[in-house]
Amino acid sequence: xxxxxxxxxxxxxxxxxxxxxxxxxxxxxxxxxxxxxxxxxxxxxxxxxxxxxxxxxxxxxxxxxxxxxxxxxxxxxxxxxxxxxxxxxxxxxxxxxxxxxxxxxxxxxxxxxxxxxxxxxxxxxxxxxxxxxxxxxxxxxxxxxxxxxxxxxxxxxxxxxxxxxxxxxxxxxxxxxxxxxxxxxxxxxxxxxxxxxxxxxxxxxxxxxxxxxxxxxxxxxxxxxxxxxxxxxxxxxxxxxxxxxxxxxxxxxxxxxxxxxxxxxxxxxxxxxxxxxxxxxxxxxxxxxxxxxxxxxxxxxxxxxxxxxxxxxxxxxxxxxxxxxxxxxxxxxxxxxxxxxxxxxxxxxxxxxxxxxxxxxxxxxxxxxxxxxxxxxxxxxxxxxxxxxxxxxxxxxxxxxxxxxxxxxxxxxxxxxxxxxxxxxxxxxxxxxxxxxxxxxxxxxxxxxxxxxxxxxxxxxxxxxxxxxxxxxxxxxxxxxxxxxxxxxxxxxxxxxxxxxxxxxxxxxxxxxxxxxxxxxxxxxxxxxxxxxxxxxxxxxxxxxxxxxxxxxxxxxxxxxxxxxxxxxxxxxxxxxxxxxxxxxxxxxxxxxxxxxxxxxxxxxxxxxxxxxxxxxxxxxxxxxxxxxxxxxxxxxxxxxxxxxxxxxxxxxxxxxxxxxxxxx
Amino acid sequence: xxxxxxxxxxxxxxxxxxxxxxxxxxxxxxxxxxxxxxxxxxxxxxxxxxxxxxxxxxxxxxxxxxxxxxxxxxxxxxxxxxxxxxxxxxxxxxxxxxxxxxxxxxxxxxxxxxxxxxxxxxxxxxxxx
Numbered sequence: 001x002x003x004x005x006x007x008x009x010x011x012x013x014x015x016x017x018x019x020x021x022x023x024x025x026x027x028x029x030x031x032x033x034x035x036x037x038x039x040x041x042x043x044x045x046x047x048x049x050x051x052x053x054x055x056x057x058x059x060x061x062x063x064x065x066x067x068x069x070x071x072x073x074x075x076x077x078x079x080x081x082x083x084x085x086x087x088x089x090x091x092x093x094x095x096x097x098x099x100x101x102x103x104x105x106x107x108x109x110x111x112x113x114x115x116x117x118x119x120x121x122x123x124x125x126x127x128x129x130x131x132x133x134x135x136x137x138x139x140x141x142x143x144x145x146x147x148x149x150x151x152x153x154x155x156x157x158x159x160x161x162x163x164x165x166x167x168x169x170x171x172x173x174x175x176x177x178x179x180x181x182x183x184x185x186x187x188x189x190x191x192x193x194x195x196x197x198x199x200x201x202x203x204x205x206x207x208x209x210x211x212x213x214x215x216x217x218x219x220x221x222x223x224x225x226x227x228x229x230x231x232x233x234x235x236x237x238x239x240x241x242x243x244x245x246x247x248x249x250x251x252x253x254x255x256x257x258x259x260x261x262x263x264x265x266x267x268x269x270x271x272x273x274x275x276x277x278x279x280x281x282x283x284x285x286x287x288x289x290x291x292x293x294x295x296x297x298x299x300x301x302x303x304x305x306x307x308x309x310x311x312x313x314x315x316x317x318x319x320x321x322x323x324x325x326x327x328x329x330x331x332x333x334x335x336x337x338x339x340x341x342x343x344x345x346x347x348x349x350x351x352x353x354x355x356x357x358x359x360x361x362x363x364x365x366x367x368x369x370x371x372x373x374x375x376x377x378x379x380x381x382x383x384x385x386x387x388x389x390x391x392x393x394x395x396x397x398x399x400x401x402x403x404x405x406x407x408x409x410x411x412x413x414x415x416x417x418x419x420x421x422x423x424x425x426x427x428x429x430x431x432x433x434x435x436x437x438x439x440x441x442x443x444x445x446x447x448x449x450x451x452x453x454x455x456x457x458x459x460x461x462x463x464x465x466x467x468x469x470x471x472x473x474x475x476x477x478x479x480x481x482x483x484x485x486x487x488x489x490x491x492x493x494x495x496x497x498x499x500x501x502x503x504x505x506x507x508x509x510x511x512x513x514x515x516x517x518x519x520x521x522x523x524x525x526x527x528x529x530x531x532x533x534x535x536x537x538x539x540x541x542x543x544x545x546x547x548x549x550x551x552x553x554x555x556x557x558x559x560x561x562x563x564x565x566x567x568x569x570x571x572x573x574x575x576x577x578x579x580x581x582x583x584x585x586x587x588x589x590x591x592x593x594x595x596x597x598x599x600x601x602x603x604x605x606x607x608x609x610x611x612x613x614x615x616x617x618x619x620x621x622x623x624x625x626x627x628x629x630x631x632x633x634x635x636x637x638x639x640x641x642x643x644x645x646x647x648x649x650x651x652x653x654x655x656x657x658x659x660x661x662x663x664x665x
Numbered sequence: 666x667x668x669x670x671x672x673x674x675x676x677x678x679x680x681x682x683x684x685x686x687x688x689x690x691x692x693x694x695x696x697x698x699x700x701x702x703x704x705x706x707x708x709x710x711x712x713x714x715x716x717x718x719x720x721x722x723x724x725x726x727x728x729x730x731x732x733x734x735x736x737x738x739x740x741x742x743x744x745x746x747x748x749x750x751x752x753x754x755x756x757x758x759x760x761x762x763x764x765x766x767x768x769x770x771x772x773x774x775x776x777x778x779x780x781x782x783x784x785x786x787x788x789x790x791x792x793x794x
Contacts, residue, residue, distance in 0.1 A: 343696065343740055394742040395686055402742060435690040465695025465740060479695035481708065486700040 002127050005036040005061040006119065007052060009043035009068035011098055018102035020112040024067060027116045031123045035059050044074050052078065053085035063091040063126040067119050069098040088131035090579065090650055095122035117663055124662035128655045136574035137629045139225040140325040143566050144169065146217055146509060147330035149177020150196060150552060151544025151559045153203050155328050158563030160208035164570045167210045167322065168203065169217055169231055171505060174279035175200055177332055181262065181356065183363040185552055186416045187447035193278065193365070200280045213281055216505070218319065220327070220512045223601060223632060224539030225575045227324045235315040237286035237294065238272075242310035245282030249302035249311070250274055258290045260367075263360045266375060267367035272302045276365065284310075326539050326566040327513060329523055330559070331506045333545040335498040336391045340400045344387065344496055349469040350375040352494045355386075355410065358417055372425060374493055377472070381492030384421060385476050386414050386432040387464045391499035393435070403499045403520060408549035410497035411438045415451045417495065422455040431458045431489060433478055441551070460487070467494050506546055514600070515540045523547050533562040541565050580650035581631035582638060584624040586611075588645035591622030595637035595646055603630035604637060671757040673717040680753035684715040686743045693737035693747045703727040707737050707747040714750050722754050729755070733787035752787050 006028040010016035021039040028037040036059045042048050043066055055061060064087065066078045071094040079089035097115040105111035143159050145152045148170030159166040168175060180200075182192040203209050212231055219230035253270035260269040262276055271290040274282060286294065286302070293299040293313055303311040335356050338346045346352045351374050353361070364370035374381050388410055394402025411434070418430045432451075437459070439445040451457045462479035469475075476489040502521040510517045515535040516524040523542045526534040533542050543562040544555040569575075584595075586609065596604045603626055610618045624645070626637075638646045638653065647653055677684070693707035700706055705713065705727045713722055722728060731751045738746045 389690070389742070393688065395744045397744050398742065399744075435688060461691070463690040463692035463695045465692055465697070465736075477695060479691035479700075479706075479708070481689070481691040481694070484706075486694060486697070486706075 002033045003035045003060055003062045004033045004123060004126060005055050005059060005064045006034055007043055007064065007066045008039040010039065010041045011069060015098050015102040018105055018108055018111045019097055019115045020108060023112050024115045024119060028119050028123065031120060033127050034123060036061065043068050044077050049081040052081045056082065056085035056087050061087065063129055065093045065095055065119060065122045065126055067095040067097045067115065070096050090132040091126065091129050093122040093126040095119045121659040121662040124658040125655045128658055132579040132649055134579045135577045135628060137225055137577050138574055139570060139572055140323045141165065141570050142324050143326045143328065143570060144229055144324040145328045145330055147332055148175030148211065149330065149332045149544065150179040151332065151555045152330035153199050154556050154559035155330060155543045155563045156203055156209050157199065158560050159566050160206045162567040164567065165208050167212060169212045169215050171216050173214045173236065173285040174275045175203065175211060175213060179552060180276065181359060183359055184416060184420060186412045187443045197278045204280045211281065214285060217509060217512060221602060223630065225325045227327055227539065229322055229324055231320050231322060233318040233320065235317050237312055237315045238284045239310045239312050240281065240283050242308045243283045244308050245274060247274060248305050249284055252301050252305045254299065254301055255290050255292055258287060263367045264357045266357060266360055326541060326569050328541045328543050328562050328566060329509060329515065329546050330543040331503045331509060331546040333500040334503055336501050338390055338496050338498050341390060343466050344390065344494065345467040345469055346496065349474060351474055351492065352467060352496065354496050354498045355413055355417065358495045362420060372421065382427065383429045383489065383491045384493045384495060385464065385489055385491040386418060386495045386497065388414055388432065388434045388497045390496040403501060405520065406438065407499045409551045412444060412551065414497050415448045418457040419451040419455045422457055431460060433460050433462055433464050435463060500549055502546055513537060513540050533558055533565055539569065577629060578633050580633040580648060581628045582626045582646055582648050584626060585645045585647065586623045588643050589623040590643050592642060594640045594642065595624055598636045598640045600634065600636065601630050601632050603627045671719050671723060673714060673719060675757055676714050676719060676750060676753045679756055680749040682746055682749050684711050684745065687711045687745045688743055690742060692740055692742060696736045696740045698734060699730050699732050702730040710750055711745060711747050723758055
């Protein structure tokens with residue numbers, strides 16, 4: 001017979017204001033098996049935990065029920081306290097009378113009645129609990145970082161610095177990401193390339209880091225500490241070990257009309273290309289969509305000029321399997337497409353550009369060699385209008401695929417663009433239309449004020465309503481809310497601060513990782529305040545803008561934080577497994593293999609076993625068995641099994657039914 | 666609705682607009698082609714309804730300067746739809762004068778300078794979709 005103790009927590013007034021805790025403790029006393037029941041102000045406090053330990057000893061308790069907050073909050077706390085009191089930690093049940101009772105009800109008598117029912121069902125369950133012992137599983141001491149932008153590079157460098165092997169998978173031919181496209185960085189205006197490229201080189205030269213460029217993750221199996229990841233190495237038609245990056249092929253390739261994605265299509269590249277001079281790895285890649293040799297079999301110029309013999313038109317996608325202990329998502333962001341905003345005439349005039357395009361037009365390595373020229377006629381623009389919040393801060397029912405969040409970085413980069421433009425070309429009039437200027441950050445507001453006070457940028461509170469290309473000019477109609485006027489400006493260029501959104505690869509990746517996402521496709525963190533770099537999926541971590549809009553300093557800080565969490569995981573030799581795993585009753589198993597099909601972890605296998613029959617003959621039967629190290633205790637198999645042979649330890653079918661019975665009593 | 670006073674709640678009910686959604690970006694007034702003709706501009710219109718300052722709107726000639734082009738509805742990033750407020754105030758005015766609705770047959774007969782043209786244009790736009 002079980003000897004059960006019940007502890008009812010007041011949680012200050014969180015529970016006690018709505019639930020009569022004394023009545024709950026009193027009601028619990030009359031349940032069968034309960035030998036002790038009490039209420040206490042804060043069960044999670046040290047004295048509350050001591051009460052549990054003392055009562056376990058004093059009343060020789062075999063199981064306890066704590067009526068308190070959600071088990072997500074303090075189940076672990078109470079299990080540890082029970083273990084310290086000499087009880088098996090799996091002999092603890094939590095009745096959630098806070099989130100599922102006191103917080104959602106107002107009326108005390110009905111909330112109290114409900115709390116009593118919840119306690120009764122927890123008592124029914126704990127009566128059937130059996131002590132469980134957690135096993136352990138080994139940890140593969142290698143991490144995978146998905147995405148090779150500044151977030152991924154920094155995470156990889158920090159993990160490697162702690163002595164662990166780490167691989168970066170980058171879908172583009174080079175690492176570097178968005179930061180490689182940026183000219184200067186706010187608020188210090190140091191050159192992005194000057195601070196990024198040394199990190200890229202450092203990553204390439206670090207013998208703990210492997211870079212899989214032009215590669216994608218195509219499958220993920222396993223669980224924390226033991227992931228097996230299939231990496232698709234896309235055919236680049238150039239042998240990585242032979243190419244010296246001399247670039248001769250990229251000069252001789254006759255296919256010159258390929259939009260250069262690194263310059264956002266503002267100029268062209270060849271069909272065989274190296275994205276930019278500091279690319280890492282500095283290896284050419286053939287674009288199969290444009291290469292005439294790959295499309296029609298006629299050409300072969302690059303192969304003829306390559307003295308290293310690195311060109312391989314027969315190359316195929318390769319798939320490799322690698323084991324990892326931890327995975328970091330660092331998939332980054334992209335500006336949204338602004339074509340839907342007809343009023344800004346982005347699709348009508350080449351002189352209406354996004355801020356990232358403007359960044360390339362200002363960049364010394366960009367399509368104009370750093371001289372600011374209008375894309376339409378390559379003349380120097382004299383009036384430039386910047387429009388903030390294009391696609392950001394829109395209502396949920398926005399008809400133009402706008403984002404409801406603030407993209408966070410636009411106010412600062414727009415101030416930077418305005419300032420740099422005025423500095424380089426003092427004869428240029430620069431207008432910035434803003435709804436709010438948001439500059440929280442170290443030296444950020446000072447930076448914005450400098451744009452206004454020192455560089456004479458015209459900041460106007462209001463929005464641009466319409467841009468009309470007319471006679472080589474862009475007629476801008478806007479409101480000045482402070483002056484109470486509608487403005488008409490003849491501009492040479494209009495720059496749109498497009499909202500940023502997670503990269504399109506994030507959603508399918510989240511599916512592979514079984515990591516959760518929010519409605520905007522940003523990865524969800526395990527706790528918004530206290531676990532910001534961990535995904536709720538164990539062993540998956542988040543770095544950079546894939547978790548939410550971020551600037552470079554924040555991204556680097558978060559990348560380091562993600563790395564430290566990975567290091568904390570990889571430093572362990574073994575992980576404690578969850579003992580609440582499935583097990584198959586072979587006598588009931590009919591060998592239908594339904595459970596094998598539904599198991600998301602591949603933990604169930606089928607094999608033939610010999611069984612002795614009543615007439616002393618033996619019979620070979622197909623039965624299921626569960627690999628306890630791989631099973632995550634999700635319970636999918638238990639509800640699928642048509643013969644009731646599958647059961648989950650700690651959550652057995654019998655226990656669940658006992659809970660239901662207790663509720664219906 | 667009381668005989669002579671149009672209140673904020675009437676306008677919100679007729680228009681279906683939630684003025685609290687406005688983030689005061691001013692894009693409606695930036696967009697408005699009739700801006701210079703108006704005493705109260707679209708963003709002020711939203712603000713005045715929010716503050717219950719309806720009588721001033723009813724009295725203002727701005728009410729019938731709005732072309733009902735609905736550009737502000739199309740471009741508002743918060744889907745506040747200022748033109749619907751203008752239309753609601755106009756409807757309330759018309760109702761106050763005893764004309765609760767118009768039948769299509771009656772329109773040619775009553776097309777005279779006393780009928781605000783915009784009210785008709787607006788109604789046509791609204792029901793032509």
